[in-house]
Amino acid sequence: MSDIEMIEHDEEEIEELESVVIRFAGDSGDGMQLTGTQFSNTTAVFGNDISTMPDFPAEIRAPQGTTAGVSGFQVNFSSYDVLTPGDAPRVLVAMNPAALKTSLPDLESNGIIIVNTDTFTPTNLRKAGYESNPLEDGSLRGYEVHEVPLTTLNREALKEFTTLSTKDKDRCQNFFALGLTFWLFDRPLGTSGEWLKKKFAHKPELAAANAKAMETGFYFGETTEAFRHRYRIRPASLPPGVYRKVTGNEATAMGLVTAAYKAGKPLFYGTYPITPASDILHSLAPLRHFDVRTFQAEDEIAAMGSVIGAAFGGAIAVTGTSGPGIALKSEGMNLAVALELPMVIIDVQRGGPSTGLPTKTEQSDLLQVMFGRNGESPMPVIAPQSPSDCFDMALQAVRMAVRASTPVVMLTDGFLANSSEPWAIPNPDDIPAIDIEHPSAPSNGAGEPFLPYKRAPETGGRPWAIPGTPGLEHRIGGLSKAPLTGNVSYRPEHHEQMCRERAEKVARLAEFIPEQDVFGPLEGELLLVSWGGTYGATRTAVQKAIAQGKSVAHVHIRYLNPFPRNLGELLQKYHKVLVAELNGGQLAFLLQGKFARPVLTYSKLHGQPFKISEISRKIDEVLGS
Amino acid sequence: MSTNTIPLELTRKDFVSDQTVRWCPGCGDYAILAQMQKTLPELGIPREKIVFISGIGCSSRFPYYMNTYGIHSIHGRAPTLATGLAVTNPDLSIWVITGDGDGLSIGGNHLLHVMRRNVNLNIILFNNRVYGLTKGQYSPTSRKGFKTKSSPMGTIEQPINPVAIALASEATFVARSIDSHTQHLGEVLAAAAAHKGVSFVEVYQNCVIFNPDEWGPLEDRRERDDHMIYLEHGKPMVFGRNRDKGVRLNERFEPEVVQLGEQYTVDDLIVYDARSKALAMMISSMEHPYFPTPMGVIRQVSAPNYTEGLMAQIEAAQAQKGKGDLHKLYRAADLWEVK
Numbered sequence: 001m002s003d004i005e006m007i008e009h010d011e012e013e014i015e016e017l018e019s020v021v022i023r024f025a026g027d028s029g030d031g032m033q034l035t036g037t038q039f040s041n042t043t044a045v046f047g048n049d050i051s052t053m054p055d056f057p058a059e060i061r062a063p064q065g066t067t068a069g070v071s072g073f074q075v076n077f078s079s080y081d082v083l084t085p086g087d088a089p090r091v092l093v094a095m096n097p098a099a100l101k102t103s104l105p106d107l108e109s110n111g112i113i114i115v116n117t118d119t120f121t122p123t124n125l126r127k128a129g130y131e132s133n134p135l136e137d138g139s140l141r142g143y144e145v146h147e148v149p150l151t152t153l154n155r156e157a158l159k160e161f162t163t164l165s166t167k168d169k170d171r172c173q174n175f176f177a178l179g180l181t182f183w184l185f186d187r188p189l190g191t192s193g194e195w196l197k198k199k200f201a202h203k204p205e206l207a208a209a210n211a212k213a214m215e216t217g218f219y220f221g222e223t224t225e226a227f228r229h230r231y232r233i234r235p236a237s238l239p240p241g242v243y244r245k246v247t248g249n250e251a252t253a254m255g256l257v258t259a260a261y262k263a264g265k266p267l268f269y270g271t272y273p274i275t276p277a278s279d280i281l282h283s284l285a286p287l288r289h290f291d292v293r294t295f296q297a298e299d300e301i302a303a304m305g306s307v308i309g310a311a312f313g314g315a316i317a318v319t320g321t322s323g324p325g326i327a328l329k330s331e332g333m334n335l336a337v338a339l340e341l342p343m344v345i346i347d348v349q350r351g352g353p354s355t356g357l358p359t360k361t362e363q364s365d366l367l368q369v370m371f372g373r374n375g376e377s378p379m380p381v382i383a384p385q386s387p388s389d390c391f392d393m394a395l396q397a398v399r400m401a402v403r404a405s406t407p408v409v410m411l412t413d414g415f416l417a418n419s420s421e422p423w424a425i426p427n428p429d430d431i432p433a434i435d436i437e438h439p440s441a442p443s444n445g446a447g448e449p450f451l452p453y454k455r456a457p458e459t460g461g462r463p464w465a466i467p468g469t470p471g472l473e474h475r476i477g478g479l480s481k482a483p484l485t486g487n488v489s490y491r492p493e494h495h496e497q498m499c500r501e502r503a504e505k506v507a508r509l510a511e512f513i514p515e516q517d518v519f520g521p522l523e524g525e526l527l528l529v530s531w532g533g534t535y536g537a538t539r540t541a542v543q544k545a546i547a548q549g550k551s552v553a554h555v556h557i558r559y560l561n562p563f564p565r566n567l568g569e570l571l572q573k574y575h576k577v578l579v580a581e582l583n584g585g586q587l588a589f590l591l592q593g594k595f596a597r598p599v600l601t602y603s604k605l606h607g608q609p610f611k612i613s614e615i616s617r618k619i620d621e622v623l624g625s
Numbered sequence: 626m627s628t629n630t631i632p633l634e635l636t637r638k639d640f641v642s643d644q645t646v647r648w649c650p651g652c653g654d655y656a657i658l659a660q661m662q663k664t665l666p667e668l669g670i671p672r673e674k675i676v677f678i679s680g681i682g683c684s685s686r687f688p689y690y691m692n693t694y695g696i697h698s699i700h701g702r703a704p705t706l707a708t709g710l711a712v713t714n715p716d717l718s719i720w721v722i723t724g725d726g727d728g729l730s731i732g733g734n735h736l737l738h739v740m741r742r743n744v745n746l747n748i749i750l751f752n753n754r755v756y757g758l759t760k761g762q763y764s765p766t767s768r769k770g771f772k773t774k775s776s777p778m779g780t781i782e783q784p785i786n787p788v789a790i791a792l793a794s795e796a797t798f799v800a801r802s803i804d805s806h807t808q809h810l811g812e813v814l815a816a817a818a819a820h821k822g823v824s825f826v827e828v829y830q831n832c833v834i835f836n837p838d839e840w841g842p843l844e845d846r847r848e849r850d851d852h853m854i855y856l857e858h859g860k861p862m863v864f865g866r867n868r869d870k871g872v873r874l875n876e877r878f879e880p881e882v883v884q885l886g887e888q889y890t891v892d893d894l895i896v897y898d899a900r901s902k903a904l905a906m907m908i909s910s911m912e913h914p915y916f917p918t919p920m921g922v923i924r925q926v927s928a929p930n931y932t933e934g935l936m937a938q939i940e941a942a943q944a945q946k947g948k949g950d951l952h953k954l955y956r957a958a959d960l961w962e963v964k
Contacts, residue, residue: 305705
């Protein structure tokens with residue numbers, strides 16, 4: 001590796017850019033997710049700000065060579081602060097014709113295309129739906145196309161690895177492509193080289209072959225004259241600190257572990273595998289040394305039930321799922337509302353209805369988690385705004401649950417779950433403890449009966465008495481209850497009082513959560529409102545609009561139930577309110593219902609995040625400019 | 626845990642809650658409740674460590690009447706709550722109270738999995754072969770042809786045998802008793818409580834309103850011994866009020882009821898072995914009126930339970946990696962520093 005780093009660069013050939021968006025696309029078996037991740041890691045370690053977005057099919061191995069089987073990974077990296085994975089790639093690495101076909105419409109005009117020409121066979125062209133070869137028919141005119149016989153070059157480079165089969169060697173060709181992009185963007189090979197050594201510690205030959213493929217790709221860029229330019233993106237000026245790259249699911253898992261640690265309790269995570277939430281389980285399962293008790297239940301219903309049992313037992317109890325799982329969990333979530341036990345339900349939203357778009361993002365579960373239960377069933381709902389924000393909001397979810405003795409829903413989405421960004425690693429010692437008090441005796445005096453539903457006056461929460469505590473034996477259940485004792489009661493006044501008390505304690509969380517902040521002018525023509533994973537695109541579009549002198553402000557809501565206490569007032573300060581969300585207008589529905597403030601909606605149902613340009617166009621349309 | 630909190634002697638009254646019991650007069654549930662309240666004081670478990678969790682149905686009101694910790698949960702889901710609780714606090718004595726509808730219809734899946742996982746808890750399934758709380762529809766254990774409001778021409782569904790389900794689910798303790806034979810019921814409950822791992826007890830229970838004749842002679846103190854066989858590990862399978870009948874394995878390897886006397890003696894009978902799954906499967910298929918109904922401990926084997934396995938993994942992980950350190954967790958990735 002070291003000799004490569006010492007290659008003398010001809011500085012004049014290097015063009016400075018502020019930011020570049022690159023997409024790696026290939027067959028779902030081509031290792032594109034890995035290639036994209038490796039490129040991102042090196043780029044992050046190099047010091048650029050990054051935002052990444054994987055995009056892959058639901059099928060593990062969709063039919064080879066078809067557009068249905070294309071797996072892509074997009075990275076936006078920059079010398080300034082980036083909030084989205086980028087609207088349009090400038091560089092496309094296409095490992096086969098299908099990858100070219102699906103990604104080309106997104107590519108910047110004049111963009112750079114690197115194709116593996118070895119895969120442009122009549123069969124593959126036909127599978128991708130090409131009638132003629134796009135490399136020959138002029139359809140790529142205007143792009144800078146680099147035709148690389150990648151398979152041939154890679155096999156040739158790995159000739160010396162006589163014990164590896166041709167298939168094994170071909171599996172290294174993604175590292176050839178990676179090496180070539182490292183050359184193109186002036187990146188060192190060290191981070192990926194180290195990764196290979198660790199990954200294939202027990203198969204040194206595979207480590208060596210992949211490293212050789214990567215180096216050969218790098219040299220290919222260096223020696224071939226085909227590439228007119230290299231590019232350099234200087235490190236971004238992020239705030240000082242130690243950074244790592246983090247995805248939303250990873251951040252969620254670390255936030256939950258931290259919450260349990262700070263509460264001095266075991267973390268119980270009961271769940272059933274479901275895309276795109278399973279990676280939370282995969283992140284937590286190896287953390288037994290943190291006293292993390294993961295439980296893979298027989299179904300979504302059982303997962304929810306186990307979490308209620310764990311909460312009754314005094315654990316930090318959490319489940320994670322996606323929309324179809326919430327549908328099954330609703331019955332249990334409703335019991336949790338009636339029992340008034342603290343727990344967290346994470347919904348990593350995906351496109352619906354029904355099975356919908358398992359691997360694609362959407363924000364269409366908001367009304368489901370707000371209202372999808374029988375009876376009066378208020379439940380707090382929060383939504384992180386970026387991958388790293390999942391860490392903070394997971395902690396916040398636990399704090400809210402414990403405070404009001406209630407289940408809390410955290411809505412992330414497929415985009416947040418899988419995309420990544422740099423995370424300034426916090427000092428865990430600076431994170432405040434989560435103080436939990438379990439009563440050890442009835443609060444109304446020894447000898448008196450314990451009152452499990454005697455609420456704390458300041459929060460409306462009830463005592464969290466756990467089995468094993470002498471003298472506090474009590475029964476709770478899903479039937480309507482009398483206040484204080486929690487005994488079964490169907491009396492009209494009891495039912496009404498308990499319904500109102502449960503609503504009240506959720507509403508009073510507004511005293512606990514922060515006020516809504518505003519980006520931009522505090523009054524004016526247009527307020528753009530968004531929530532959840534669309535933060536990056538909406539904020540960037542508003543930044544651009546403000547820079548152009550437009551009267552636009554941005555409110556990005558992280559607390560959806562209850563809303564921040566100043567939100568209603570904010571909505572009145574602008575002539576127009578535009579709500580942008582990846583659903584049919586669900587937040588808009590809530591805002592109009594709650595504040596009787598007419599709003600405009602911009603909704604999108606593509607299974608893809610907003611592009612900055614889409615929001616910008618809509619802002620202009622609403623402003624009439 | 627804290628021995629000083631155990632009263633010197635718990636009595637039945639210590640387990641009676643302040644709630645009025647609201648089952649129908651004559652319901653078999655009363656007898657089961659009474660036996661439970663009588664058995665628990667004998668187990669030496671402090672009251673605060675006992676938890677009853679139920680689903681929905683007549684039987685599922687049970688926790689309200691026990692002065693212990695308890696949850697009256699939702700239909701069929703009690704095993705799932707109980708699992709989460711057992712994983713959180715392996716130190717508790719947890720009892721799942723369910724019925725033939727709750728446990729085998731809406732909650733069938735959970736029942737199967739809680740047994741397969743060998744979670745350390747006790748399941749008591751009250752089987753009255755009818756839906757009581759919803760006023761008399763047939764259940765998954767109702768006999769074929771049973772006429773109810775939802776099956777006026779008789780059911781056309783094959784019933785299932787709860788004990789066979791438990792055996793197929795690899796439950797490590799499987800037993801059966803009946804509400805009216807209180808002494809036997811008390812013994813079975815005590816044996817279930819003593820077992821480490823999951824214990825499954827089917828209790829034949831009489832619904833006086835919607836299925837009063839279901840158990841027929843089994844409920845009759847004078848006749849019942851001719852219609853039930855009390856299984857005992859290591860003992861020959863003798864039954865009958867005069868202990869003059871037995872069960873042998875015939876030439877086709879099927880159980881067969883024989884009269885003891887000249888042709889067959891005790892030596893010809895099956896010696897029951899509660900460790901043998903094959904034998905348990907075969908004996909559990911014996912059904913009244915063709916056979917005496919098997920009662921008592923049908924299977925009991927020792928196996929590591931779920932919470933033991935989990936806690937062992939936590940210990941092993943902590944021994945290997947040390948107790949979790951958040952600094953290390955956050956930094957388990959490629960890092961870079963911005964100055």
